[in-house]
Amino acid sequence: MSTETQKETLGFQTEVKQLLNLMIHSLYSNKEIFLRELISNASDAAEKLRFEALSNGELYENDGDLKIHVKYDETAKTVTIEDNGIGMSRDDVVDHLGTIAKSGTANFLSQLTGDKAKDNQLIGQFGVGFYSAFIVANQVDVYTRRAGADVAEGVHWSSKGEGEFTIATVEKAGRGTQIVLHLKDGEEEFANGQRLRTLVRKYSDHISMPVVMQKEAPLGSEDDEEAQAVVEEEETVNSATALWTRNKGDISDEEYGEFYKHISHDFGDALTWGHNRVEGNLEYTSLLYVPENAPYDLWNREAPRGLKLYIQRVFIMDQADQFLPLYLRFIKGVVDSNNLSLNVSREILQQDPSVDKLRSALTKRVLDMLTKLGKNDPEKYRKFWNAFGSVIKEGPAEDYTNRDKITKLLRFASTHEDNPDTLVSLEEYVSRMQEGQEKIYYITAENYNTAKNSPHLEIFRKKGIEVLLMTERVDEWMMSHLFDFDGKSFQDVTKGELELGDADSEEEKKAQEEAAKEAESLVERLKERLEERVSEVRVTHRLTDSPACLVLNAYDMGAQMRQIMEAAGQAVPSSKPIFEINPEHPLIAKLDQEPDEDRFGELAQIIFDQADLAAGGRLEDPAAYVARLNKLLLELSQ
Numbered sequence: 001m002s003t004e005t006q007k008e009t010l011g012f013q014t015e016v017k018q019l020l021n022l023m024i025h026s027l028y029s030n031k032e033i034f035l036r037e038l039i040s041n042a043s044d045a046a047e048k049l050r051f052e053a054l055s056n057g058e059l060y061e062n063d064g065d066l067k068i069h070v071k072y073d074e075t076a077k078t079v080t081i082e083d084n085g086i087g088m089s090r091d092d093v094v095d096h097l098g099t100i101a102k103s104g105t106a107n108f109l110s111q112l113t114g115d116k117a118k119d120n121q122l123i124g125q126f127g128v129g130f131y132s133a134f135i136v137a138n139q140v141d142v143y144t145r146r147a148g149a150d151v152a153e154g155v156h157w158s159s160k161g162e163g164e165f166t167i168a169t170v171e172k173a174g175r176g177t178q179i180v181l182h183l184k185d186g187e188e189e190f191a192n193g194q195r196l197r198t199l200v201r202k203y204s205d206h207i208s209m210p211v212v213m214q215k216e217a218p219l220g221s222e223d224d225e226e227a228q229a230v231v232e233e234e235e236t237v238n239s240a241t242a243l244w245t246r247n248k249g250d251i252s253d254e255e256y257g258e259f260y261k262h263i264s265h266d267f268g269d270a271l272t273w274g275h276n277r278v279e280g281n282l283e284y285t286s287l288l289y290v291p292e293n294a295p296y297d298l299w300n301r302e303a304p305r306g307l308k309l310y311i312q313r314v315f316i317m318d319q320a321d322q323f324l325p326l327y328l329r330f331i332k333g334v335v336d337s338n339n340l341s342l343n344v345s346r347e348i349l350q351q352d353p354s355v356d357k358l359r360s361a362l363t364k365r366v367l368d369m370l371t372k373l374g375k376n377d378p379e380k381y382r383k384f385w386n387a388f389g390s391v392i393k394e395g396p397a398e399d400y401t402n403r404d405k406i407t408k409l410l411r412f413a414s415t416h417e418d419n420p421d422t423l424v425s426l427e428e429y430v431s432r433m434q435e436g437q438e439k440i441y442y443i444t445a446e447n448y449n450t451a452k453n454s455p456h457l458e459i460f461r462k463k464g465i466e467v468l469l470m471t472e473r474v475d476e477w478m479m480s481h482l483f484d485f486d487g488k489s490f491q492d493v494t495k496g497e498l499e500l501g502d503a504d505s506e507e508e509k510k511a512q513e514e515a516a517k518e519a520e521s522l523v524e525r526l527k528e529r530l531e532e533r534v535s536e537v538r539v540t541h542r543l544t545d546s547p548a549c550l551v552l553n554a555y556d557m558g559a560q561m562r563q564i565m566e567a568a569g570q571a572v573p574s575s576k577p578i579f580e581i582n583p584e585h586p587l588i589a590k591l592d593q594e595p596d597e598d599r600f601g602e603l604a605q606i607i608f609d610q611a612d613l614a615a616g617g618r619l620e621d622p623a624a625y626v627a628r629l630n631k632l633l634l635e636l637s638q
């Protein structure tokens with residue numbers, strides 16, 4: 001490299017410093033991944049060049065033979081990764097190797113705990129890329145030149161990973177990027193041909209770019225002239241065929257697994273994958289993965305997502321988000337299409353009718369893959385559901401066409417299991433429905449215990465009717481987009497009149513009517529007293545053990561939706577609940593006999609507030625409730 005000009009020293013963005021520090025300390029046990037990360041970047045750079053060269057062949061500078069070189073020097077203790085890809089300009093280098101462009105980085109870093117195992121997992125979800133070089137190196141030198149730029153516009157970036165880097169302009173004859181790692185003491189093992197070859201084969205066998213190394217002389221023949229000639233020859237170390245172009249039957253799970261890491265930059269594994277080649281009108285190959293862990297930015301709707309798009313084997317773009325709906329944003333993978341034209345752009349993609357066709361085909365593939373996982377491997381499915389279930393719940397609202405398929409993927413806690421960890425599917429629910437039961441019953445609540453212990457479930461327990469317990473924030477909203485499953489409609493047990501279909505016998509119905517008649521005067525008294533708080537008072541059929549409960553009108557907004565809307569600053573129409581009483585309960589019987597109207601009023605308010613509390617409600621005036629209750633307790637103790 002020639003003389004350096006315009007040399008300056010710049011500081012890393014704070015987030016980079018934190019990341020470097022963390023990486024050096026917590027990724028140590030997995031240090032060899034640096035090679036995979038740097039080869040991945042080199043391969044991406046070569047693919048980007050190939051794409052840009054489609055419209056500007058001169059970028060090849062008469063060298064269209066794209067490859068990645070891995071070299072080492074045992075004496076100097078260096079490992080070098082070199083590509084003849086797109087390269088970087090000075091501005092690119094400052095932007096890419098001095099900052100982290102990902103949104104939500106600061107937030108991500110603030111979640112780190114200092115506990116190595118936890119942080120390791122977190123950082124794996126984040127992806128470290130280029131900076132992983134500093135796990136094994138105490139100095140990294142990058143020489144790069146953007147394809148098409150003048151030879152004099154090369155850039156030399158250098159850093160010890162300690163807070164700052166230098167950048168200078170140098171001459172660089174070949175385009176692309178050369179990364180020289182100066183290995184730390186104790187990391188010399190990486191400056192070894194055998195070790196590097198093994199790692200390339202392990203991590204980068206499946207990428208389409210050839211990874212090239214110099215041949216090694218056979219052991220014990222160092223002085224031999226022939227051996228010297230061998231060393232000057234190069235050989236391709238990896239198999240260098242894009243994995244998805246190979247036949248399924250020839251690919252091992254390990255290869256699929258490594259390819260997942262190459263495209264996803266996830267340190268964790270893939271849970272399952274689907275590899276398909278489709279011929280006919282719509283011709284494509286897809287390789288789609290379900291990750292085992294959720295990424296750190298799963299809930300950031302702006303976060304980059306989407307598949308790697310190839311057209312006729314040529315890489316076109318990363319994060320092509322047109323091919324899957326938002327509720328499948330966690331899927332990683334590759335789609336290689338034969339229908340699209342090579343000179344597409346994001347804008348053109350939006351208008352191309354084949355994109356819609358591909359999107360619907362790929363969406364079905366993912367849904368089928370998940371359905372299969374649910375059937376064949378409940379344990380893995382459970383993992384999937386824990387990581388991505390709440391995203392899938394966005395599906396019914398987003399994707400009307402596939403609503404049935406999505407509904408089959410849903411899992412909920414249920415009164416059938418009485419434990420929060422055993423989840424049931426709607427198919428299982430329906431298969432257990434009682435004779436005469438027409439609806440699928442569910443309750444939404446803030447947490448499992450509130451749902452499980454809700455007084456609303458008493459009658460269901462008594463009759464042995466299963467109720468789904470929904471405790472996630474999105475549940476009520478999701479249910480507002482789901483109307484039926486397998487011909488059975490859904491019913492929130494806290495809303496509207498209770499209808500148990502034929503599960504209620506004629507005798508029971510008669511008894512209910514009689515009970516309502518007998519309690520008429522009590523109901524009237526309560527209506528008067530609670531006028532401001534209730535829309536109606538009536539005798540309940542839901543309760544066996546509790547004195548009373550609150551019921552919403554069939555179309556009223558439930559507590560979860562209310563909270564979501566309020567948090568979003570939306571005006572929520574106020575509505576009064578229905579107060580249902582259980583005349584069989586001793587407390588209600590006592591209330592009925594209370595001659596003192598003031599005392600009756602106080603008791604009625606307490607029972608109303610308690611019904612609210614038992615349903616997980618937040619009292620409007622908790623202090624008034626406590627004062628009333630204390631007064632009552634005092635009276636009792638006298």
Ligand SMILES: Nc1ncnc2c1ncn2[C@@H]1O[C@H](COP(=O)(O)OP(=O)(O)OP(=O)(O)O)[C@@H](O)[C@H]1O
Binds near residue numbers: 045130131265
């Ligand atoms: N060999 C290379 N040639 C050209 N550009 C490169 C090369 N290596 C890195 N870059 C640039 O630096 C950027 C940052 O690289 P880095 O590996 O940190 O993150 P990334 O690859 O974008 O994402 P990830 O964290 O998923 O790996 C890349 O996006 C790319 O623009």
